[in-house]
Amino acid sequence: MGETVHAIIRNYNGDPTRLMDILIDIQSQLGYLSEWTIEQIAKSLDIPKIDVEQTVSFYHFFTKEPRGKYTVYLNNSVVTGFYKVDEIVKTFEKEAGCSFGRVSPDGLIGLFSTACIGMSDQEPAAIINEQVFTRLTPDKVKTLIAGMKDGKTIEQLKGSSYGDGQNANPLMKATVKNHIRKKGEVIFSGDYTAGDALRKIKSAKMSSNDVIDIVKKSSVRGRGGAGFPTGMKWEVARKAQGEPKYIFCNADEGEPGTFKDRVILTEEPKLVFEGMTIAGYAVGARYGILYLRNEYMYMKKYLVSILQDMERDNLLGTAIGGKNGFNFDIRIQFGGGAYVCGEESALIESAEGKRGEPRDRPPFPVEKGYLQKPTVVNNVETLCTVVKIITKGHEWYNTIGTRESRGTKVLSISGDCEEPGIYEIPWGFSVNDILKMTGARDVQAVQVGGPSGSCIAANEFGRTLAYEDLATGGSLIIIGKNRDLLKDVVLNFAEFFREESCGSCVPCRALTGMSKLVMEKIVSGKATVSDIDRLVSWAPIMKKNRCGLGQTALNPILTTIKNFRHLYDEKVKGNSEIINPAFNLAAATADYEAAVKN
């Protein structure tokens, strides 16, 4: 055991900033991070034990207790709830012989739940020992657990029918499906050959300033949600003092209902890596880091081999494309399961081996980012887009989309529709167009941009997806009329934010918890009008939080109060403001009655 720990630490040259990788590798080999292991890590890295502890305790997938030879993480996101997940849960518990949150008495199977794992178009899904299992049914669960009891390997459990496209790649062998329903002109146009943009830079003798100039002229905006102009970000990073500079590709994709980056990375990984390389050229960065969510660990071997291919083809490494002095290397940094790590400064903290707590800004990452050096963080899709812009020109790009929103958007669509999956469409489509495209009927609501976005009702389905109207990072969850919007959707999101708040800011930490309690009260019909008013009154306080998570955490509640007020009113109808309807004296004294009876 000691040898394993020390060998892994040596692999990372005893570098404490690589603590995440060290913990991930050790846990992958030993199953968990014991007190003893943590002590060994602290000693070898020469850092306080508490520093190791706090990183371990922050991430969902790190554990100090064994979680079973087979560890099941069943997704508990909103969309999973649409597919009778209760039956799946029951079957898992019955067959495994333990309840969720526990390990079976023989230590064989651990059952845990986890936030959205990026499979909303093929729910219910679970991660078992780093591999993804989708479209679970009670029967499938029975077979899986029986297989575990027979000691099958995870490969055997997966079976031999893999997903489409590169999912079936021998290095991935994933049962995951792409579900690319609509290919657009930019990302999935199918006309990309690795090195296209690099060759163009060479043949057209583009300087790094030329690249930035074209990116600016194309007015491409960040696809990670905030819509920040990419060219501007690169320019600031280029001018910033400090060497070496870094390019991060943000593939944390933690927003429930979002899974587009998974599909892009599966089908067009070279496009992503070339995008990082182009960014590196433009900014003058020496290193690139793909920050990939832990849930996508099943892609590791595949993506590493792609990086090796690109190095072999001189698309990465030194003197790239024969251009002397143009050196760029990419490594993959895995996360540990924390939505907040998608926030760029938290992502950087995490990549430095720390808790994923957002930083105070300024300074912004472009000035002082990874290891305090200038760092650009861009979304997967943003980087891919840039490659196409360099290859085909900004004039071409500017003909697609709307005035303020150029190009296409890759949408992750899930929920109550016939064809959930990936749709790449030019900006400017209306929600109605999309509902038609996906075969959605009897729609009650659409959650645009994930829980941090907004939940809209039919009267707004005519609005268009574009920065000038309904901006979105790309996820749409379609919610049918048969759903209990407050219970199945809003309450689930409230629990999500309570769980994912990093806890640094008091309003975020306290009000995500309190709003969940108030939502429970509302859903159970025990709330009053003043409870609803209370939720609304917290909106300005939440705006004071440090990062986007806290600033948007009440959005599921606030946007449904705005757009579906009648649902709230029905729940509080007739309830007294004077005597709390949630208090029940008989229930409150039941424990006492039981205690004195014995």
Next chain:
Amino acid sequence: MAKKIIATASLSGCFGCHMSFLDIDAKILDLIELVEFNKSPIDDIKKFTKQCDIGLIEGGCCNDENVHNLLDFRKNCKVLVSVGECAIMGGLPALRNMVPLQECLEEAYLNGPTVRDCNENKIIPNDPELPKILNKVYPCHEIVKIDYFLPGCPPTAELIWNALVTLATGAELKLPYESVRFD
């Protein structure tokens, strides 16, 4: 101006808030010019004899008697004020909220070092005359609507005095920074 009528109660509190109230010292003479007391331990009136304007509640609810008392206050007072930490948050008594009631009672009556050897019949007091203990200690606003909260453990005499004068006269309440800061 007619005198405002006030009532006060100590539920699951330590009477510290009431003692703090009495710390207004000689101002009590001004107070009786301003208000008339109804049900309160201060004048020992046990039952409401008329509708009151202001009710001051010290302590949270730990048993059913507290609950009935609080409901009675809510019914009989136009404005209800939670006074002090226990009324507002449950306070010290709420420390037991982390332990299931059964365990609490067993520790208190059966297993604790001072009772272990003398409670021969292993009885947890169960006389019907006794108030029934609630499963946890509740802050007052989890049971009835509370209009105002006076924080402190106890709130200072000055704060209680100022709040009362404000409620009785309708004047504006001056809240010094010290009384509302949170850290």
